[in-house]
Structure formats: structure tokens, C-alpha cells
Amino acid sequence: MSQLNYSTLLFDVDDTLLNFQSSEKQALTKLFQSLHKPLTAKIYQDYHSLNAQLWRKYERGEISRETLLDQRFNLFFQHYGQNVDGKAYSQKYRSFLSEGHDQMPNASKLLADLKNRHQLYVVTNGIAATQHRRLADSGLVNYFDNVFISEEIGHKKPDPEFFDYIADNITNFNKQRALVVGDSLTSDILGATKYGLDSVWFNPTHQPNLGVAKPTYEIDHLLDLEAIVS
Known part of the structure; x- marks a missing residue:
């Protein structure tokens, strides 16, 4: 698959964009x-x-x-x-x-760089009130077309129903053009794998992958995502 095909980017929040x-x-x-x-x-x-x-x-x-x-x-x-x-x-x-909203290094720069050429969405298992406040206070919410939170959806990552809801609520959603970006092998990467989506494992501390889910890509700096999607 050409790297130019990714137009819909689905971002985890905790320890991906915000420092949980x-x-x-x-x-x-x-x-x-x-x-x-x-x-x-x-x-x-x-x-x-x-x-x-x-x-x-x-x-x-x-x-x-x-x-x-x-x-x-x-x-x-x-x-x-x-x-x-x-x-x-x-x-x-x-x-x-909910008061904590420190960003991961280069999070806002990455989203600013990608905003004009991609659809950006949040996909998180966090608590709705907590995540909405943290995203708002950090300023990152302004980069996203929508925010999908498990508590509000009624399903969680890595369940396929979570991604079904997202697919149904993004106009012209195309699995081949969507990419999940997150730090968790057991929710982000496994969820993407089970749903047939490509994924990027953000692994800044170089943890070993001891699970069953294999990411399509692995990065240790957020800005490395730009080479994958643009």
C-alpha cells in the first residue's frame, strides 16, 4: 500500500498525544x-x-x-x-x-503539520469528562474533526464495535485509507488489527512487542509519522 493513501488518522490520546x-x-x-x-x-x-x-x-x-x-x-x-x-x-x-494536559513532545507540531492534508480524529478509552477537558485545555482539540470516546460510544478499544461506530460516523470512511496511531499494543494496535486497519505503534521507550498484535509501522518520535502519511 502506498503511504500516500492514508487520509484518515485515528489518534489515541494517553501517552500518544498527552503525557498520561x-x-x-x-x-x-x-x-x-x-x-x-x-x-x-x-x-x-x-x-x-x-x-x-x-x-x-x-x-x-x-x-x-x-x-x-x-x-x-x-x-x-x-x-x-x-x-x-x-x-x-x-x-x-x-x-x-482532568487538570493534567502536558503534551508529548511535538504533539501540537505534528497535528498542525497534518491538519490541512488529513482528517484527524481522537479514538480513546479514557473517561469522557476527563478526556474532553484535557484535550480542550491542551489546545489539541482544535485540530480534530471529531472525538470518539469509549464511554460515549458504549464500546471500547480493541472491540470491533468501537471501530464500527467510528466507521459509521466518518463520511466515506475507507479502511484502506485509515491509520490508527497509538502507544498501546493491547488496545490501539490489537483493535486496528482485529478491524483490518493499518496501525502505527508509538514506542518512544523501545518496549519489546510480546503480544499477538503486530503494528504496520513503529516509531519512537511523533514527527516520524509524517514520513509515513505524507
């Missing part, structure tokens, strides 16, 4: 400060690992979105022998998370 690691750490720091609890590097890493595990279970359909959001802080603090109001903690955390 930074936003997560800032939000957890604010949460612990509000709770008057110490947040050590070890505690942060424990939370980060648990949260990532829960999101992978959600992607595989093993737990619901509500279970993930309402129970993760219960599970986390139980690890330390504490019983807490996990739902209330989660709501407070998500409010802090």
Missing part, C-alpha cells in the same frame, strides 16, 4: 495531599502497576468500566491493609486527573 504518566503522577500526588497520606515512589509504582492491570482487564472485557473506576482505590488501599471509600477517592482523583 505525568498527569497520573500529578493527580495521585494531589489526591494523597488531600488525604494527608504520604506518597512514596514505591506507593506510586504500586498504584501505576495496579491501574495498568485493571485497564488491561477492562480492554479484555473481564471487568466493567464501573468496576475499574469504583473499585481500584479499594483494591489499592486493601493492599496496605486499609479500607477506604474507593468510589469517593476515584471521583476526587479523576477531578485532579
